[in-house]
Amino acid sequence: MEKIIAGIPVEVNEEGYMTNFSQWNKDIGKALAAEANISLSPRHWEVISYIQDEFRKEVPLSIRKIGKSGVVDIKEFYALFPNAPLKTATKIAGIPKPASCI
């Protein structure tokens, strides 16, 4: 389905995850973060661009991997994106919800 985010129509699934990463831009990221009550700091952006790089390389994401990435440790990851950090961060980053749960 389609949703208007930051004034732009984008494709999202029923949980609100973007289904076409090429439609993503920083304004959309900010708008999605605002929906999760997060205002993005430079640290947030570092984590988001790391997550997007991994997605481009088709590396499956997990909280464990992000904790070992050297970009952010798990405690800080939770502080940046409270409650369910991987789900929140991937949603803001415009990539699918990680399929680490089978």
Added chain:
Amino acid sequence: MKRLVILGAGTAGTMMANHLKHELDKQEWEIDIIDEREEHHYQPGYLFLPFDIYTPQDIIKQIRDFIPKGVRLLTDKIEMVDAENSLVKMKSGDQLKYDILIIATGAKIAPEEVEGMNGPEWQKSVFDFYTFEGSLALRNKLREWEGGKLVVHITEMPIKCPVAPLEFAFLADSFFRNKHMRDKVDITYVTPMSGAFTKPKATAALDHLLHEKGINIESDFAIAEVDNDNKKIIDYGGKEIPFDLLVTVPTNKGDELMERSGLGDDLNYVPTNKGTLQSLKHQNIFVIGDASNIPASKAGSVAHFEAEILTDNILRYIKGEPLKEEFDGHANCFVETGNGKALLIDFNYTHEPVEGEFPFPGVGPLRLLKESRMNHMGKLAFRWIYWNVLLKGTHIPFVSATMQESGKHFD
């Protein structure tokens, strides 16, 4: 003479030994299977042992009784796989040169991954039921436990049999009701996922069942620590859940052999083509069952469906033909829901579990995603099927390796 070596004589390895023995020419191929253990455990039985539904005798048999004649069984610890030189090195000092290697070394729990998990309370008030020892210790605990806060917990995904912790919670509810002490037990189900299961329709059905049975659910809980002194689990966000009895599913990892051999990912699972089951790095290595990193459930039914397709692909590989990308992630799992009932789910990479009938569309007799006694009978009958049909690599009638879409009520 060429040699095919299978690492691991569990569910997947044993099935491959039985399949390939029939398919490979004895004059041309030697088949070896290596495992350091002598016992074969029916792992689904670990779920029933704590509740005195099964005894240890129901679960344990000898590996050698299931390895067919004509396949050489080596009881030895595997030290290293030298994939560049196609060599398996054993602890005894023996070396085996292989033409084809099948990795079937499974997955096991790693409680050491979480701070405090295997601390002073391990097997006192903190238990696992993914090992025989853990399951037996938990049985002894439950026989005398007088009640309190029972927390059933998943550390992180992926785990073997992702429905097992839910089944544990359902069976615990039933167990304490039958002991007339359900009012003394508070059951909480704690998961790192957003709900009871990984797929939306099954999650809705299972969340409903948890609610109906008075089981609390705490979702999105990523454990940081088990606090042994104060008996609580703490997550990275600071959330705390107190327990009197913690039944946890620790992090699951592939065998350390993969780490030693440089063949695994960060959880020691072997990167594998999800359609062909060939290793992504080495053409003469194939991976089956829990040992691979494919996005399918880690379950015996998956290994069974994989075995039919992998046998085909190994024959193709030997003939130099292109491999079939046929494996679709098919899984078929009975979910015990307590009180002599169960539900059944049947799904694959692309189709989530839905309602319907199985295996005959419109007929059943088994019902998908609905509780029934017939499903429970199916689950109990499955132990017999496991020992007598499944391990022998015999095709189960009417149940195909790839998932059937008919009989399922998709939207």
